[in-house]
Structures are given as structure tokens and as C-alpha cells.
Amino acid sequence: MAHFVEIPAEAIERPLQALGFRRVEDWQARQIVYIKPHDCCKNVLVKVYTSIPIGGSGVRRAGKDSIRVCTCYVSTKKDFGIGKFPYIARISSVEFVVGKMLETVKAAWLRGEEWFSNIQVKAVMET
Secondary structure, eight states, X not given: OOOBOOOOHHHHHHHHHHTTOEEEXXXXXXXXXXXXXXXXXXXXXXXXXXXXXXXXXXXXXXXXXXXXXXXXXXXXXXXXXXXXXXXBOOBSOHHHHHHHHHXXXXXXXXXXXXXXXXXXXXXXXXX
């Protein structure tokens, strides 16, 4: 049976920063969120909800929540989800959790690219 593992905040933050994600305090979610606009379109964002509380140095304790990743479209006119991915439970080891988070970030990035390509094809087909 898998057991909860305490994940240091820097183990989550360091790889996201290395990938060019920007750290944001999300007061609604009450946690640190890392955001990166997609290369294909600045309105397509990949977001990583880290479980790191605002003003905290560690990650929330077992059972409080998990790391979540999503792809979304955000503009001044509309916001909507493009991709929702399975949560990343903080179990097994720090390396396992960080590896799973990075795999999910990659899947979210690919989903943004796929969504944008489909929108471009639709726009061409309609003209």
C-alpha cells in the first residue's frame, strides 16, 4: 500500500521554474499556482496547483489535497478548460511525485498544442 510522502516545496517549485513557469499566489485556491502561457497562443495556459499554501514553506499535510494540472484558455472575453488531468497523489517518494507531475505537465502542454491546432484547422475549413 502506498503511503503519504512529505514533499518539500522546493522539490515542486524548482523544476517548474526551470521550465519557465511563473509563480502566482491564487487567493481563491489558497495556494501557490505555477502558470505558463503556451508557445502556440498566449491565451492557452498550463497551470499547476502545487498544494503549497500561500505564505507557507511546506506542502499541505496528507489528505488535504493533491497536486493538480490543467490546460485552459483565458482571455478578457472568456475562460474555459481545455484539459483536465488525473490528480497527482503525494505517495511513494519525492522523486515519484515530481516525475509524475512533470509527466502530467508534458501531457497538459501537448493538449494545449492539440487544441490550438484543431482550432486553426476549423478556422481554415470555415473560410
